[in-house]
Amino acid sequence: MKMHARADHTSETAASWPDDIFALLQRFDVRQVPYVPDAGHSQLIERVLGASSMRAVPLTTEEEGVALLAGAWAGGQRGVLLMQSSGVGNCVNMLSLTQIFRFPFLTLVTMRGEWGEFNPWQVPMGSSTAGVFELSGIKALRASSPDEVREVVEAAAGQAYNACTPTAVLLSQRLIGAKVFTK
Amino acid sequence: MMSKANLLDRRRVVASLLAERKEAIVVGGLGASTYDIAAAGDHDRNLYLWGAMGGAVMIGLGIALAQPKLPVVVITGDGDMLMGMGSLATVGLQKPKNLTIVVLDNEVYGETGGQASHTAATVDLVGVARACGITDARAIATMADIEAFASAMQDVSAGPRFVNIKIDSANLERVLSSRDGSFILTRIRGSLGFGPI
Numbered sequence: 001m002k003m004h005a006r007a008d009h010t011s012e013t014a015a016s017w018p019d020d021i022f023a024l025l026q027r028f029d030v031r032q033v034p035y036v037p038d039a040g041h042s043q044l045i046e047r048v049l050g051a052s053s054m055r056a057v058p059l060t061t062e063e064e065g066v067a068l069l070a071g072a073w074a075g076g077q078r079g080v081l082l083m084q085s086s087g088v089g090n091c092v093n094m095l096s097l098t099q100i101f102r103f104p105f106l107t108l109v110t111m112r113g114e115w116g117e118f119n120p121w122q123v124p125m126g127s128s129t130a131g132v133f134e135l136s137g138i139k140a141l142r143a144s145s146p147d148e149v150r151e152v153v154e155a156a157a158g159q160a161y162n163a164c165t166p167t168a169v170l171l172s173q174r175l176i177g178a179k180v181f182t183k
Numbered sequence: 184m185m186s187k188a189n190l191l192d193r194r195r196v197v198a199s200l201l202a203e204r205k206e207a208i209v210v211g212g213l214g215a216s217t218y219d220i221a222a223a224g225d226h227d228r229n230l231y232l233w234g235a236m237g238g239a240v241m242i243g244l245g246i247a248l249a250q251p252k253l254p255v256v257v258i259t260g261d262g263d264m265l266m267g268m269g270s271l272a273t274v275g276l277q278k279p280k281n282l283t284i285v286v287l288d289n290e291v292y293g294e295t296g297g298q299a300s301h302t303a304a305t306v307d308l309v310g311v312a313r314a315c316g317i318t319d320a321r322a323i324a325t326m327a328d329i330e331a332f333a334s335a336m337q338d339v340s341a342g343p344r345f346v347n348i349k350i351d352s353a354n355l356e357r358v359l360s361s362r363d364g365s366f367i368l369t370r371i372r373g374s375l376g377f378g379p380i
Contacts, residue, residue: 055248
């Protein structure tokens, strides 16, 4: 069997866009941050875990986060769901809550399977992620370069929290970088 | 469905749990649990679910984290709990002191023809909850214990707690609550002092 070096892309670069996102979440008074871990979100998750104003809630599956955010809003708090594109498929029925409750739903999705992907198992769900959101009545905005993340997330948070328009931000794999399996 | 002897009546159980609910927020799982809560009396702080199967506990967790000084009670069925079993792991990690999870376990999918659920044969939900880190997890089998538990639910410093109650599987007349999710959520928020956007 061929050996593959395991490289942690995110530890090699300290990008500034995750800190831009964190600052925006603070500005919008986001309090509950459910997540299923993804390498592309690791820097942001670290910031959230270290923030006294935010409650990080690790999930066993992403649909839990949709339900959690509905409850958070019922209790008077805003939240954001962090996940990877494969997790969007796990959410489908629970996304009904965004229409049923008309609560401010925001999710930040790190994309896989679309830019130099090594793992073919990531491609089917990565290819249908935007379509799933569209069919579920959720607006999907995309950020593909580091310098546009701030304004895209700001627009998404604005329409989610101010207009109760359920919104997803797709953070392109081009932005995050393809996961490195081989050197 | 045939009634079994010695099993509790779900309407009596829920009426007893909610008789002295005070400031509590109550989440009802889809199907019969929502009807039971409606039967106990409509309330501004009832969150009736008519769908989102598997999501009742997580909705309760979101409320509990946002309102740590208020008792939050999730009342749901074994089918919903089995679908959202991972949420017990998530609750066990967060340990919200004000959250109570009540499973009305009739061992069947009553809304869909009474097909047997996993709890009829193999699954012990109390064991699952305990293994997920919810140390106060127990089964209750008598109305006297239900009444004692109703008082314990008011304590927002000792949760999370989980209780499984084996109930009679008889299908009772539906008591229909509002099905308008936006109304239900807005009403709860209003009772907490939060307005619309």
